[in-house]
Amino acid sequence: MKIVAIANQKGGVGKTTTAVNLGVALAEKKRRVLLIDLDPQANATSALGMQEVEGESIYEPLVGGTSIADKILPTRVDNLFIIPADLDLAGAEVEIARMPDHLTRLARILSTFRLDETFDLVLLDCPPSLGILMTNALAAADEILTPIQCEYFALEGLVKIVRVVEQVRDSGANDQIEIGGIVMTMFDRRTNLSGQVVDEVRQHFGSRVYNTVIPRTVRLSEAPSFGKSILEYDPSGAGAGAYRALAREFIKRHAPSAIARETEKTHSLESLGK
Ligand SMILES: Nc1ncnc2c1ncn2[C@@H]1O[C@H](COP(=O)(O)OP(=O)(O)OP(=O)(O)O)[C@@H](O)[C@H]1O
Numbered sequence: 013m014k015i016v017a018i019a020n021q022k023g024g025v026g027k028t029t030t031a032v033n034l035g036v037a038l039a040e041k042k043r044r045v046l047l048i049d050l051d052p053q054a055n056a057t058s059a060l061g062m063q064e065v066e067g068e069s070i071y072e073p074l075v076g077g078t079s080i081a082d083k084i085l086p087t088r089v090d091n092l093f094i095i096p097a098d099l100d101l102a103g104a105e106v107e108i109a110r111m112p113d114h115l116t117r118l119a120r121i122l123s124t125f126r127l128d129e130t131f132d133l134v135l136l137d138c139p140p141s142l143g144i145l146m147t148n149a150l151a152a153a154d155e156i157l158t159p160i161q162c163e164y165f166a167l168e169g170l171v172k173i174v175r176v177v178e179q180v181r182d183s184g185a186n187d188q189i190e191i192g193g194i195v196m197t198m199f200d201r202r203t204n205l206s207g208q209v210v211d212e213v214r215q216h217f218g219s220r221v222y223n224t225v226i227p228r229t230v231r232l233s234e235a236p237s238f239g240k241s242i243l244e245y246d247p248s249g250a251g252a253g254a255y256r257a258l259a260r261e262f263i264k265r266h267a268p269s270a271i272a273r274e275t276e277k278t279h280s281l282e283s284l285g286k
């Protein structure tokens with residue numbers, strides 16, 4: 013089981029779009045995925061059409077009220093589960109800040125999943141602010157997946173997140189944490205700028221940058237208003253194709269962990285014609 017924080021302190025770079033659509037694409041590939049919406053804005057929750065659920069978030073488990081298992085809900089998508097967000101979460105920032113183990117509360121409640129085989133992957137959709145919730149996500153995660161928008165100042169934003177990761181490491185909250193992957197989002201092939209930004213980020217971060225680049229498409233921005241992932245809303249479009257490719261690359265990059273081992277099993281079954 014791996015815990016991956018989808019994080020970038022910059023707003024509107026495609027964190028939630030990536031968390032939701034990568035989650036659905038991995039679930040399609042039979043990975044058991046738990047998506048935790050850590051943002052009080054609840055965008056991941058509504059993007060999956062789950063906004064009607066109230067009082068169900070990670071808030072209570074975080075402040076010590078309830079077991080995390082009670083908050084996991086199934087989604088329409090097989091193999092994809094969610095812990096939604098609600099406005100209570102905004103209050104969690106203040107309440108947790110007063111607690112002694114305020115940086116590692118999420119790490120502690122997620123540690124139960126490391127012992128069993130319930131999920132192959134836990135994806136944390138982080139809020140853009142550098143608050144307690146995002147710090148808890150970085151303290152709990154095995155790695156960070158950082159979406160970067162193909163725009164001016166992309167590198168400046170990356171420098172900031174690198175610094176935050178160093179701070180979490182230095183604080184002792186998680187000495188293993190690293191940026192495991194960078195995914196370039198909202199690539200516009202009609203402009204030279206997008207290509208230049210991708211080249212520049214690759215020069216600095218090399219193989220950590222995913223080969224898969226997510227294009228800017230109107231379909232990707234429309235899908236959440238229908239409460240659907242792009243794989244349901246426009247399954248044969250460029251956005252769905254890109255997130256499926258990202259899922260394949262994600263699985264490949266996580267060999268030889270359990271996430272990748274499943275693939276071998278699936279392939280061998282396919283080759284047997286089953
Ligand atoms: N590849 C894309 N093409 C077109 N629109 C996109 C794409 N990716 C994301 N968007 C749109 O851009 C906006 C910001 O995306 P998203 O909500 O995923 O970013 P975020 O980093 O989670 O934002 P926040 O920091 O507020 O949580 C949304 O309206 C989303 O629908």
Ligand SMILES: [Mg+2]
Pocket residue numbers: 027028029051055138139
């Ligand atoms: Mg978001």
